[in-house]
Amino acid sequence: MSQPRITFIGAGNMAASLIGGLRAQGVPAERIQASDPGAECRERIAAEHGIATFESNHEAVSGADIVVLSVKPQVMKAVCQDLAGSLPEQALIVSIAAGISCASLENWLGPRALVRCMPNTPSLVRQGVSGLYANPQVSTEQRQQTEQLLSAVGLALWLDEEVLIDAVTAVSGSGPAYFFLMMQAMTSAGEALGLPRETAALLAAHTALGAGRMACESGVAPDELRRRVTSPNGTTEAAIKAFQAGGFEPLVEQAVRAAAQRSAELAQQLGQ
Numbered sequence: 001m002s003q004p005r006i007t008f009i010g011a012g013n014m015a016a017s018l019i020g021g022l023r024a025q026g027v028p029a030e031r032i033q034a035s036d037p038g039a040e041c042r043e044r045i046a047a048e049h050g051i052a053t054f055e056s057n058h059e060a061v062s063g064a065d066i067v068v069l070s071v072k073p074q075v076m077k078a079v080c081q082d083l084a085g086s087l088p089e090q091a092l093i094v095s096i097a098a099g100i101s102c103a104s105l106e107n108w109l110g111p112r113a114l115v116r117c118m119p120n121t122p123s124l125v126r127q128g129v130s131g132l133y134a135n136p137q138v139s140t141e142q143r144q145q146t147e148q149l150l151s152a153v154g155l156a157l158w159l160d161e162e163v164l165i166d167a168v169t170a171v172s173g174s175g176p177a178y179f180f181l182m183m184q185a186m187t188s189a190g191e192a193l194g195l196p197r198e199t200a201a202l203l204a205a206h207t208a209l210g211a212g213r214m215a216c217e218s219g220v221a222p223d224e225l226r227r228r229v230t231s232p233n234g235t236t237e238a239a240i241k242a243f244q245a246g247g248f249e250p251l252v253e254q255a256v257r258a259a260a261q262r263s264a265e266l267a268q269q270l271g272q
């Protein structure tokens, strides 16, 4: 597969993590470029990754095989409408914006090959996971190229239906925040039991890291991993009973559904 030329429109956090991942995989700096109105942003990304940067989105997309739209959802319409006439005809468009549908992108850009994806912030440490949806115009080679792009920062999973992006957003897009909330709560609980706050925070974060690695690497299902920690009549059982008495599982479902609903609402609001 030939190495595509990739342009990032918007050089913020998510773009920086993807560019870092591509460079770490050995993608030459000459194949990557980025545009951003912020001079500081451009200087930082150019210095860190040795790539060319542009103030003008139009200049940045010239000759691109893949254009990654990595601006905030609220500015996506203006960015697309402004860029529509300058995009190379055969270029694949990859949008990482939350709540922006392929239909909206096609309204603003015209009919073309589009991949919509939802990564997450652990991409910053190459431990991300993303859901990807390709419209029918996307070729097999473009699918492989998109997979290479997203798998540079973690696991990339294809979806058959675009509507499932709302569910991905609710589970893994927003998901890091759920685990951070859990860590905060465990830290405060540990502190209430007498641990120094810093010690409690390290215990909570490293427990999350270890549990996550076991769930990803052991090939054993989480319910079995949980069973193995839970001695009959022991401490874990006491904690799990308290969680369940407080409605933990239905509460998690309610929270994840609220995020999915908000993702769908945003698509309605921002897609006009």
Ligand SMILES: NC(=O)C1=CN([C@@H]2O[C@H](COP(=O)(O)OP(=O)(O)OC[C@H]3O[C@@H](n4cnc5c(N)ncnc54)[C@H](O)[C@@H]3O)[C@@H](O)[C@H]2O)C=CC1
Pocket (backbone or CB within 6 Å): 009, 010, 011, 012, 013, 014, 015, 035, 036, 037, 038, 041, 057, 070, 071, 072, 073, 075, 079, 096, 097, 098, 118, 119, 120, 121, 173
């Ligand atoms: N932060 C998160 O957890 C996740 C974010 N996303 C999506 O990623 C996208 C980017 O998010 P972040 O990197 O967190 O935001 P960010 O604010 O760090 O980056 C956006 C960049 O776009 C630039 N920008 C603004 N107007 C522009 C224009 N007209 N042309 C070119 N660049 C412009 C800004 O200067 C900024 O550097 C968003 O659409 C968001 O929905 C997706 C998954 C997770």
Ligand SMILES: O=C(O)[C@@H]1CCC=N1
Pocket (backbone or CB within 6 Å): 098, 169, 173, 174
């Ligand atoms: O909270 C949000 O809307 C974005 C989408 C996924 C993570 N952050």
